[in-house]
Amino acid sequence: MDSTSFLQAEFIIIKYERTDHYKKENFMTNFAVIGPGAVGSVITNELRNAGLDVKLFGRKEQQITLLSAQQVKLNVSSLVVNQQQFDFIFVAIKATKIAEIKDALIKMCHDGTIIIVCQNGMGQLPEFTMAPAFQAAVYISGQNKEGHITHFRDRKLILPNHEQMLRLKTLLHDTQLEVIITDDQKTLLWYKMLVNLGINTVTALAKNTAVIMEMPAVEKMVRELLAEGIMIANSEGESFQESDIDEILAIYAGYPPDMGTSMYYDTMNNRLLEYEFIQGEFLRLAQQHKLNTPVLDICCTLLAAYQYNKK
Ligand SMILES: NC(=O)c1ccc[n+]([C@@H]2O[C@H](COP(=O)([O-])OP(=O)(O)OC[C@H]3O[C@@H](n4cnc5c(N)ncnc54)[C@H](OP(=O)(O)O)[C@@H]3O)[C@@H](O)[C@H]2O)c1
Known part of the structure; x- marks a missing residue:
């Protein structure tokens, strides 16, 4: 084998191992979304469509309807009775409600949990002390009418350049979410x-x-x-x-x-x-x-x- 083909073979092996590792990590990673509203339902649906392990949480157990590319029904689990811990938690409730979910959020975190705050506004990030938290600039436009959600446009999350956000982007690779990592997050x-x-x-x-x-x-x-x-x-x-x-x-x-x-x-x-x-x-x-x-x-x-x- 000449040096070029050796390098190519090595590249293929590394690529295979990375892909394999990625598949394994994808299989093992679990996601929670808190807030079965316009933003939370779209994120949940995109993760679900890509076969990821995702659970949507709200105030109570219920079923909601999301009209996006297609009409789908999403199951919502009760946040207060949850005992499960998650690797990534998307917080998609309004910023005015953060205090209400803090106790439940603490219980959902393990040592490696990462929180993605999917909210408009500024100044709320220091409220999330239970795990490393990153705020996404959210471009997902939708309307929530008592559990009937209409998704109008966009599926974009802009996240800061951090190794955990790069890891998240890789994990979400097969979803229709547009994850943008930037050095200019602020x-x-x-x-x-x-x-x-x-x-x-x-x-x-x-x-x-x-x-x-x-x-x-x-x-x-x-x-x-x-x-x-x-x-x-x-x-x-x-x-x-x-x-x-x-x-x-x-x-x-x-x-x-x-x-x-x-x-x-x-x-x-x-x-x-x-x-x-x-x-x-x-x-x-x-x-x-x-x-x-x-x-x-x-x-x-x-x-x-x-x-x-x-x-
Ligand atoms: N909608 C948009 O087009 C849009 C676009 C970009 C960014 N954003 C931002 O994204 C964030 C989420 O907005 P959204 O429009 O998705 O809100 P939303 O439609 O009102 O959804 C929030 C959901 O969280 C639930 N919730 C509230 N308090 C809770 C609690 N204590 N425990 C469990 N669930 C709780 C709500 O239930 P209840 O109704 O029972 O309270 C509701 O189902 C906001 O910061 C918003 O500014 C929204």
């Missing part, structure tokens, strides 16, 4: 914060869907809000530019007019908003950096008033 989380700041704020306050972006006055307000958001993010070390506003507006323009946002659906259902983790976080930082943010201030006053005395 910037991409800020970008997601800005995307949420504009559309979530106006759809929640107007109690209307993305169709309102057709109104020039709403577009003007969103542009001003985003400009203030960018000023805040840049005070935190980011370097967004005015052109990013056009880019975000183009994202909104791609939304179906009847599509709501997470905050829109929460207001329609009279639920608490993730205000503290999105607009509230922008406001806290604006005050910390002594920035002038008149549009954000008014929006935050109204959103805080919506939350007032609500449980």
Whole structure:
């Protein structure tokens, strides 16, 4: 055997061993998803379709319907009675509910467990002290109507560059989830914060869907809000530019007019908003950096008033 074919043979053996190891690890790894809502059901379904060992948890044992590429029924297990431990746990409840699941989450973790926080917002990661936790910038758009979930678009999770996230990406290789590993996770989380700041704020306050972006006055307000958001993010070390506003507006323009946002659906259902983790976080930082943010201030006053005395 000449040296080239020897190297090729060695490469094939290593590749085979890696594939074999990957298959073995895939077979042995178990996943939990907490939160049988828009995001959690899509993640569960994609893992299930790829033959991975995944269990979906909610408040109680039930069955939910997910309308994605096809309509499927997903079994939900009760979080409170669970005794099983998991290698990877996707947390897909709203950030306002983290305290409610902490005890159950502690029981679900072993020494090697990794938590993926699939939530919008910033500032919640330190709540997850029970295991190493990483926040995903989540691009999965869906609507949850009392256990009937409609998946509108996207299946993307953006994760930080870390060996455990690279391992996760490999494990999810056969799923339809688009897992992106980045060195710029903080910037991409800020970008997601800005995307949420504009559309979530106006759809929640107007109690209307993305169709309102057709109104020039709403577009003007969103542009001003985003400009203030960018000023805040840049005070935190980011370097967004005015052109990013056009880019975000183009994202909104791609939304179906009847599509709501997470905050829109929460207001329609009279639920608490993730205000503290999105607009509230922008406001806290604006005050910390002594920035002038008149549009954000008014929006935050109204959103805080919506939350007032609500449980
Ligand atoms: N929906 C979207 O399009 C979208 C897009 C990107 C990012 N996100 C983010 O993803 C995260 C999840 O949002 P989502 O829209 O998927 O929320 P969702 O549809 O409201 O689903 C959350 C699920 O978690 C359950 N839950 C709440 N508290 C629980 C508890 N203590 N124990 C067990 N289950 C509990 C809820 O049940 P109950 O209804 O009984 O409370 C609900 O089934 C949020 O941070 C959101 O901002 C959402």
